[in-house]
Amino acid sequence: MSAIQQLGHITLEQAVHDLGSVNPDLAGIYSPQYEDKEVQRYIHKQFLDDAAHYASNYQNNDYWLHLMQGLAQQLPWQADSELEVLDIGSGAGNTLFALFQSYPQSHIIASDLSVPLLNILKQHYQQHHSQHHCTALQLNAEAFIFAPEQFDLIVGGAILHHLYHPEKTLAQSYKALKPEGYAAFFEPFEMGYQTLSLILRQLWEMNKQSHFGKIERPIIQLFKRLYKELSLRSNQDKSARIFQKMDDKWLFSRPYFEEIGKDLGFESVHCYSLHSTETIFADQINTWLRLQFGKDLSHLPRWARQHIQMMDKHYSASVRAELFTEGGVLFKKAANKL
Numbered sequence: 001m002s003a004i005q006q007l008g009h010i011t012l013e014q015a016v017h018d019l020g021s022v023n024p025d026l027a028g029i030y031s032p033q034y035e036d037k038e039v040q041r042y043i044h045k046q047f048l049d050d051a052a053h054y055a056s057n058y059q060n061n062d063y064w065l066h067l068m069q070g071l072a073q074q075l076p077w078q079a080d081s082e083l084e085v086l087d088i089g090s091g092a093g094n095t096l097f098a099l100f101q102s103y104p105q106s107h108i109i110a111s112d113l114s115v116p117l118l119n120i121l122k123q124h125y126q127q128h129h130s131q132h133h134c135t136a137l138q139l140n141a142e143a144f145i146f147a148p149e150q151f152d153l154i155v156g157g158a159i160l161h162h163l164y165h166p167e168k169t170l171a172q173s174y175k176a177l178k179p180e181g182y183a184a185f186f187e188p189f190e191m192g193y194q195t196l197s198l199i200l201r202q203l204w205e206m207n208k209q210s211h212f213g214k215i216e217r218p219i220i221q222l223f224k225r226l227y228k229e230l231s232l233r234s235n236q237d238k239s240a241r242i243f244q245k246m247d248d249k250w251l252f253s254r255p256y257f258e259e260i261g262k263d264l265g266f267e268s269v270h271c272y273s274l275h276s277t278e279t280i281f282a283d284q285i286n287t288w289l290r291l292q293f294g295k296d297l298s299h300l301p302r303w304a305r306q307h308i309q310m311m312d313k314h315y316s317a318s319v320r321a322e323l324f325t326e327g328g329v330l331f332k333k334a335a336n337k338l
């Protein structure tokens, strides 16, 4: 099987192979060829055997278009720029297809550890976006294989919180960026999610006393599970065995990114809220109910909906802007010193 050390304009430090030589269905997906064991240490059933279900459940073009447009407004490039872009943890392509809209002339490497998800991405790309330039690469986000200073822009949509060591990905992003390049990530933040987890706890405590209708038992069980998972995710040490089974490992904070960015030498780090509505908590609980049960907030008793609404209204607009559950973080690499 022939190995190559160049993907388009990008130089690699480690050779990759076209998986088409192993399975013709996978032609056009490149890989350094990981052992199954290594892949399974990082990702589980939902991203592997259940990839098709995951991709259809989480496809959300409008949301990602909105995020990429918001990002492009903060970047210095015109829409017709021919950028070298790396998308980390592309999954089935939400971030990739939105990036095509913002920078249609760019060359994008869509990378993920999951070959089944990359295959769904590849098929959608070939059917609907083949006028754009994209290469699919199986890549562990904690172990880059790129030569230094290859990319203008690195984007990761909901990837860092799945990793054991996101700081490794940030360090390697710094190295792989050209001077004056940017790295942008969209991730869950502790401030908003831990407030939300307290609301879930209040709801199940209030439910015990309620004489005005009860929350359905499976929903209470979901709230309890989420509360437990969210508590674990705030902790920065991910060496406990339980994290080997948890796809979602982290909730981040502004100081976490600011300190790492400063230590790595980034010129600036900017964290910002991704919420466009005033109903942060109601929106997220609604999303959980939809993903888990195909239900919405109307399935909660009135007192529970009123409590969530009260919490959403409790904070002023300026505090809400700090209280994000989902946030963007934008790192800028400095120009070379003359």
Ligand SMILES: C[S@@+](CC[C@H](N)C(=O)[O-])C[C@H]1O[C@@H](n2cnc3c(N)ncnc32)[C@H](O)[C@@H]1O
Binding pocket: 042, 043, 047, 058, 088, 089, 090, 091, 092, 093, 094, 095, 111, 112, 113, 114, 117, 139, 140, 141, 142, 156, 157, 158, 159, 162, 163
């Ligand atoms: C929440 S999904 C996000 C997918 C896509 N960016 C989107 O927004 O739809 C997270 C993705 O990260 C990938 N992933 C998890 N751990 C990884 C790792 N160590 N290296 C590369 N990809 C990983 C998963 O396979 C999955 O596709």
